[in-house]
Amino acid sequence: MRNKPRILATGLAVVATAVASTVTSAAEAAPAHAAACTGYVGLTFDDGPSNAHTPALLNALRQYGLRATMFNEGQYAAAYPAQVRAEVSAGMWIGNHSYTHPHLTQQSQAQVDSEISRTQQAIANAGGGTPKLFRPPYGETNATVQSVEAKYGLTQIIWDVDSQDWNGASTDAIVQANARLGNGQIILMHEWSANTLAAIPRIAQTLANKGLCAGRISPQTGRAVAP
Template sequence: MRTPARSPVMALAAAATAVAATVTLSVDAGPAHAATCNGYVGLTFDDGPSNDHTPALLNALRQNGLRATMFNEGQYAAAYPSQVQAEINAGMWVGNHSYTHPHLTQLSQSQIDSEISRTQQAVASAGGGTPQLFRPPYGETNATVQAVEAKYGLRQIIWDIDSQDWNGASTDAIVQANARLTNGQIILMHEWPANTLAAIPRIAQVLASKGLCAGRISPQTGRAVAP
């Protein structure tokens, strides 16, 4: 038996009901999702930006609902300004990781100043804003380095957990390192290892299973907090 055709009015009414149901579901989903954040962690990626690695990393982070702090080297921020802008556009935060990645504790105060100040300028000129966070290369610091950081209003950020991705850690090991994070903690990763890129979807899953969300790093406390 042939189904009677619906009148235009009936079709409009059905469409309106479907839209209303969709809107209701969307509104209800918001608070429920927000309630899953029982704490925040700081995902950090050093040594960028680059045309070779930054686009894929940003794409993976965005696809998996993650935000991170990108500790950029000034020389690369100057060479790839569009990638600095891409980091900002993807919702990331940009920090200072020195200009040429030297062992700062072996340099004079004026050399340290040059490394930090040129990176501040390079990131700002590329559209990344003026960094508020500084990660010394290799995590090496001393009173002289800290005095220069203070001059530029920078908060020194080391890390609580080293993923060892720079040292050939497997994808499994990188995921397991992220699984050890607790509220407020920060993990060291890098933008160039292929295993780190491969770990991103699983990092998102393991954090979600613990009720942890990727947050920003507070310039006031140096800990991960809500974005």
């Protein structure tokens, strides 16, 4: 019994040394990680949120240290507000992708206004903030769509690379599409694609190999920049 305090003290000293070593290692690693980002790309996922797909996608993105812009449909933001909040909690950015995903170029100005304004409200009501970015469904746009975007202070975001995940692209093809990204560029992906979900680990590695990091999309320039 007499030796117990000495043993305890020795044990605490070992633990303290180990903790100090871990903290030092983490501090040393942080600048190296930051220096590895020689450019930024915009990962985007359309058509959410949902209870079926959003949780798994967010888990994968967080696990591999990726952030992305989620272009949400208003109808789904209204139906699944908890998933909108989960996107924000996971460090994602949220954009407007219309309310019902119609062909906006075939609609009147009043219809376009309704699609965009209702989505702004649905996302805000769900806790996702007021979007600054708008992606027109199918990438279809015209002067009417652009005038309504401007009315709501939205920057139109199309894409530089189409992953083709909506068209049945394989996981390999989705990874290869991400490999084509350069600094500032944006890729189109969808939250419901199982092959896209499976590609996340390899997307993270592919970007890291090129010195690229997942960034936010600037409302000023429409390009990917540092978060």
